[in-house]
Amino acid sequence: MSTSQAIETASLVVPTDSPHLPPRKHVLDLDDFSSEEILAVIESAKGMAEVLGRDIKKVPTLRGRVVVTLFYESSTRTRISFEEAGKVLSADVINMTASASSVEKGESLLNTGLTLQAMGVDVIVVRHAYSGAPYLLAQQLDRVGIINAGDGIHAHPTQALLDLYTVQDKLGSISGLKVVIVGDVLHSRVARSNIWGFSKMGAKVVICGPATLLPLDLLHRNGGDALPEELASIEVVTDLDLAIQDADVVMALRLQSERQDAGFLPSLREYIRRWQVTDERLAKAKPGALVMHPGPMNEGIEISSSIAHGGNSVIEEQVTNGVAIRMALLYQLCTGPK
Amino acid sequence: MASGALLIKNGRVIDPGRNFDQVASVLVRDGRISIVGEVPADQIPQGCQVIDATGLVVSPGFIDIHCHLREPGFEYKETIATGTRAGARGGFTSLCCMPNTEPPIDNAAVVDLIRRRSREDAVVRVHPVGCVTKGRKGKALAEMEELASAGVVAFSDDGDPVYDANIMRLALSYSADLGIPITNHCEEHALSRNGVMAEGWIATRLGLPGIPAAAEEAMIARDISLAELTGGRLHLAHITTSGAVPLLRQAKGKGLNVTAEVCPHHLTITDKWVLGTRGIESSGASTNAYDTSTKVYPPLRGGSDVEALIEGLADGLIDCIATDHAPHEPVSKQVTYNEAAFGISVLETALGSSLQLVHAGRMTLNSLVDRMTVGPARVLGPTFDELATLEPGTPADIVVFDSDLEWEVDPSKFESKGKNTPLRGTTLKGGVVTTIVEGKVVYTNAES
Structure with a gap:
């Protein structure tokens, strides 16, 4: 089969196999996704994964569409993942990084966005x-459709969707699972989006880490206004040995070394002693529990090497699934309403 | 500013300082209150201007002890001309402008400049506030006596607290015999750090750095101790937390010379507004989240804080309402929440916002007028008494307002250069009809 024939054949696959994705203009966080829509995106991603498994990974679905990745923070996997997702779908993908653009000359985010819109861009993937x-x-x-590729410590919805996809793929369903997120939850956009996503899908979410790196108000210590239901159901446990018991999923978060300098931790040594995901601790989780990490990993700090590369780890699957999820979202936005 | 005669007929005259609250007429002659009550026909001068205030409230003009007029230095945000027109539209006849200008108001020359500009451009009275420390840097005391002699009505490094406890001690001690307050913006920086909104689940949800209530309460407690130590005159700017209220109660209970103000926004809206849902219950953010017009320092807090502040204001513990009017140019708000400037443009919505407490039955109209006239005058000292009353012989600074007038907040109609308000598009009940300074009409609402 020639290349052009392969493309012609493949072109039929993506649109017809796609489940009923509701129209959507932006992907900002998971707040405005229903559980049904999350499942539809996962289903759509499965179709996309099939394309990624082909010898010739190219379908013309988004031919003529322009996607800009606008990254104000350094990133390897997320940016490349979006770029690959766009290119496999035949979109024109333009990468823009803060250091190599008029951003360096002081152009504001808003004016940069307006400029890109004036150029006729269809989707902006932004990290800030x-x-x-x-x-x-x-x-x-x-x-212009906007996809949030990570904003401050707020949200990373495409990461959460790929995590949900990975768990669904490996364990069959998400509802009723015990998901333990361990580490620097306070500063983690991955944790925030995952807390929202897993709760929405009916999982029990437990967050674990040093009290200084957990949101105080989720510890119910601030005495302020009542928490909304979705947040009140989250369990907060500082002791990982307790938190991990009977867990179905254990997600370790990256610990930034500057947290120690800022006084959140006495030392990395003590962090490792109390919160590293180790073989010994994982033994307390359910047999076959999944170990996840959004990357990039500090092997030997938040996760031991043997766990990171062991049989329970799905860290590489997360990366592969990330491309498929981003294909599904680009497809959803580009074919939705303007 | 003295002018001809003016008769304000048949309004509900509320003059809380004299416990006067009844339907009456007010005759103004030569810039002063002449008669309050029945005005005999033979007392009405020929050609007297008449305002029919039937169904309206007539009270002393409002006094705002805390606003930012931005001149000199930040004329692109506000000027004395635009800021005082905004004040007049909001029913304010006296504005105390904060010294975080450029240069700051830390010497008599800058006070003189503001007084001269005010004579030329202002439509209401402008009373400068002087710096506590030179350059607002918090290191060395400004020449406080010279500032007081030049006419400042209070001292403040507002925008920043006086961070150094010893400098605050010295300032309270040194200025104790000058008879004017030190207004401190209480916020312990080691705790507030890079915070941009109230600490709590909404800040957590939005991933925005939070400011704990303890940041404010820790410094309030510190300053109250220092007021006790020095016998100084302390005024607490814009308190926002439920924990601040008992601290104030305790200080007043001890008979300390401590007063406090609260802002209309801290009395009426909460940190839920940062979610972009205008306070409607929602656990998630809408596309309109991160509304930078809600970014203000100190921040909007929770419902339980608002409750405590309303109670404190209603029972008179909190002395007055102050606007902390902080106008900004649009660009400084068209950025991310972290980067946006702090501040809300308040002068023109202050009355309508505050009247919500009256309409909700939380305080009487009489008390509200008290907190916007007598209360602020009490904070500033006896020289302001005559501006907070309708007693015959005093300067005729008067506001006429309709407590039931419904109007939609449209910042494009603001006199202020600052269009930065989270209330854009909302409906307020209560608006100013006429504002009079020294007998002269400086604002009339064309739509009422």
């Missing part, structure tokens, strides 16, 4: 050091 940056673009640009 400040929470809410994608919302600013979504509020001010009316002709």
Whole structure:
């Protein structure tokens, strides 16, 4: 079969196999996804994964569409994952990084967004050091879809969707599972989106880590207004040996070394002693429990090497599934309403 | 500013300082209150301007002890001309402008500049607040006596607290005999750090750095101790937390010379507004989340804080309402929440917002007028008494307002250059009809 024939054949696959994805303009966080929509995105991603498994990974579905990845923070896997997702679907993908653009000349995020919109871009995939940056673009640009590729410590919805996809794929369903997220929850956008996503899908979420790196208000210590139901159901346990008992999923978060300098931790040594995911601790989880990590890993700090590369680890599957999830979302946005 | 005669007929005259609350007429002559009550026909001068206030409230003009007019230095945010027109539209006849200008108001020359500009441009009275420390840097005391002689009505490094406890001690001690308050913005920086909104589940949900209530309460407790130590005159700017209320109660109970203010926004809206849902219950964020017009320092807090502040204001523990009017140019708010400037443009919505407490039955109209006239005058000292009453012989600074007038907040109609308000598009009940300074009408609502 020639290359062009392969493309012609494949072109039929993606649209017809796609489940009923509701129309969507932006992917900002998982708050406005229903559990049904999450399942539909996962189903759609399965179709996309099939394309990724082919010898010739190219379908013309998004031919003529322009996707810009606008990254104000360094990233390897997320940016490449989006780029690959767009290219496999034949979109034109333009990568823009803060250091190599007019951003260095002081152009504001908003003006950069307006400029890209004026150029006729269909989707902007944005990563920014400040929470809410994608919302600013979504509020001010009316002709461009926005995908949040990580904003400050707020959200990383495509990461959460790929995590949900991975768990669903491995364990069959998410509802009723015990999911333990361990580490620096306070500063983690991955944790926030996953807390939201897993809760929405009916899992029991337990967050675990040093009290200084957990949101105080989820520990019910601030005495302020009552928490909304979705947050009140989250269990907060500082002792990992207790938290991990009978867990179905254990997700370790990256520990930034600057947390120690800022006084959140006495030492990395003590962190390792109390919160590293080790063989000994994993033995307390359910047999066959999944070990996840959003990357990049500090092997030997939040996760031991033997666990990171052991039989329970699905860390590589997470990366593969990330491309499929991002294909599904680009497809959903580009074929939805303008 | 003295002018001809003016008769305000048949309004509900509320003059809380004199316990006067009844339907009456007010005759103004030569810039002063002449008669309050029945005005005999033969007392009404020929050509007297008449305002029919039937169904309206007539009270002393409001006094705002805390606003930012931005001049000199930040004229792109506000000027004395635009800020005082905004004040007039909000029913304020006296505005105390904070010294975080450029240069800051830390010497008599800058006070003189503001007074001269005010004579030329202002439509209401402008009373400068002087810095506590030179350059607002928190290191060395400003020449406080010279500032007081030049006419400042209070001292503050507002925008920043006086961080150094010893400098605060010295300032309270040194200025104790000057008879004017030190207004401190209480916020312990070691705790507030890079926070941009109230600490709590909404900040957690939105991934925004939070400011714990303890940041405010720790410094309030510190300053109350220092007021006790020095016998100084302490005023607590814009308190926001439920924990601040008992601290204030305790200080007043001890007979300390401590007063406090609260802002209309801290009395009426909560941190839920940062979710972009305008306070409607929601656990998730809407596309409108991170509304930078809600970013204000100190931050919007929770419902239990709002409750405690309303109670404190209603029972008179909190002395007054102050706006902390903080106008900004649009660009400084069209950025991410972390980067946006702190501050809300409040002067023109202050009355409508505050009247929500009256309409909700939380305090009487008489008390609210008290907290916007007599209360602020008490904070500033006896020289302000005559501006907070309708007693015959005093300057005719008067506001006429309709407590039931419903209007939609449209910032494009603001006199202020600052269009930064989270209330855009909301409906307020209560609006100013006429504002009078020294007998002269400086604002009339064309739509009422």
